[in-house]
Amino acid sequence: MSLEKRLLKNKIMENIKNSGNPQTFTVPTEFNAALHAKCPKCRRGDIFANSMYGLKAQKMNVNCPHCDFKFEREPGYFYVSMFVSYAFNVAQMITIAVATYILTGNLENVWLYLVTIFIGVFLLAPFNYRYSRVVLLYWLSPGLHYDPEKSKDNPYKYSEG
């Protein structure tokens, strides 16, 4: 074996060794994990398969790619997130209306408010879709908590089902 090949092999072996080391992964805080829409169980796997603002509609992973946690805990589980989304919408509409008033000082033109609210809600729809589900999983699901065992590099070894 040539020296070059041997060096390459050592490098590969080192990479494998490092990737198998649990210390290389730092567990994010609950807020950061939620912000990045990570699995609430392991805080490593992504809940969504694609980005929030892309050309394609957002797609949720069925199971966590890291720990295999099933996000839709029971059929229809995410219907509840509609209420969260509704609360987001109300808060955003009020914020947009207040901001419009502060910026324009206009109290005459109803259309101004309708149009800015409509545009705002339209632009925030992907955000609401994503974070209503994240909020449901992180803070409105009793019994669903972060599990350090699931965060390990080989969570299947420790998973009980």
Ligand SMILES: [Zn+2]
């Ligand atoms: Zn997970």
